[in-house]
Ligand SMILES: NC(=O)C1=CN([C@@H]2O[C@H](COP(=O)(O)OP(=O)(O)OC[C@H]3O[C@@H](n4cnc5c(N)ncnc54)[C@H](O)[C@@H]3O)[C@@H](O)[C@H]2O)C=CC1
């Protein structure tokens with residue numbers, strides 16, 4: 001069993017903890033929190049051991065009726081791998097703690113790329129993280145872009161990617177975030193940081209990205225234009241993407257016309273927290289003009305990186321091959337939706353290996 005500690009138990013951390021807890025080859029040592037708020041109580045209800053991220057605050061946990069196991073350094077010492085899910089920049093501060101205990105760590109996309117030996121998206125570069133001590137699971141948007149680029153690159157070759165990212169203003173609980181009623185070019189610099197970040201995964205890729213922020217909390221939406229090296233048809237691209245377990249191609253008949261209905265769909269289907277771990281690509285939007293591919297996809301910022309964190313743990317501990325890890329993560333988390341709602345969750349896609357058995361145009 002791989003013993004995993006989660007440091008930082010917010011939007012990403014609580015989902016990583018649940019995902020680790022669900023894996024057959026992992027054991028959650030515990031979670032570290034700065035304060036005994038409602039999330040600390042729900043963590044305890046889920047049976048997770050609690051550690052105080054700030055040791056002097058141990059008494060606050062006791063006052064709140066939470067029996068903390070100890071301070072964060074005890075969790076780090078006890079873990080084979082720590083997943084750092086603290087806010088951007090705090091992960092870098094925490095690295096010395098992990099180093100002092102010789103405990104490998106996964107960091108999140110808010111950290112600078114040089115925090116880890118590898119920036120990671122399982123579909124694209126799992127093997128680069130084999131045996132690595134420090135890995136950065138890239139941001140939600142970078143993960144979403146990389147999951148599309150990888151199969152396109154393998155199947156057709158990619159000449160250039162142009163993407164406009166309509167970014168949610170904040171997560172549902174982030175009531176300190178705006179804009180309240182505005183549409184901001186954000187970042188206003190062009191290209192946005194997302195293109196260079198995707199190049200931490202695909203160093204030779206030509207990619208330009210632009211970003212906007214809108215007053216929504218649901219999901220990000222990407223408008224993509226990819227110039228391919230081969231002539232293709234929209235049907236062929238659609239089939240290629242449908243074969244990807246972490247891409248959900250929304251079929252026309254589902255009546256899902258936006259991020260709001262996508263989230264309704266996820267809640268109705270019983271997804272925990274209404275999470276959508278998959279890129280959600282509108283099938284109707286997949287269009288081809290010569291070698292230019294166009295599509296729209298929605299990215300659930302709170303959850304698409306979760307399966308990637310789980311795979312990063314297996315790569316770092318060299319406990320599974322890419323195919324084994326992705327299949328195990330997907331099965332035990334329940335990743336995988338086909339256009340047919342009856343195929344929702346964790347289906348066997350072993351006969352739909354990307355790049356094989358694609359019908360001719
Ligand atoms: N929320 C999102 O949409 C996504 C976030 N990320 C990245 O994930 C990381 C975490 O982001 P979120 O989960 O959204 O942040 P969050 O603010 O929801 O959660 C962070 C948690 O860490 C706690 N914390 C603060 N200082 C700490 C410390 N010193 N030790 C332990 N815990 C501490 C906070 O109290 C909070 O509970 C960031 O790098 C972010 O860029 C990546 C993909 C998507």
Ligand SMILES: O=C(OP(=O)(O)O)[C@H](O)COP(=O)(O)O
Nearest residue numbers: 109110139140141142167194301
């Ligand atoms: O990594 C993310 O977005 P990004 O890829 O646009 O930087 C997450 O959605 C966090 O974004 P935030 O920096 O707005 O909290």
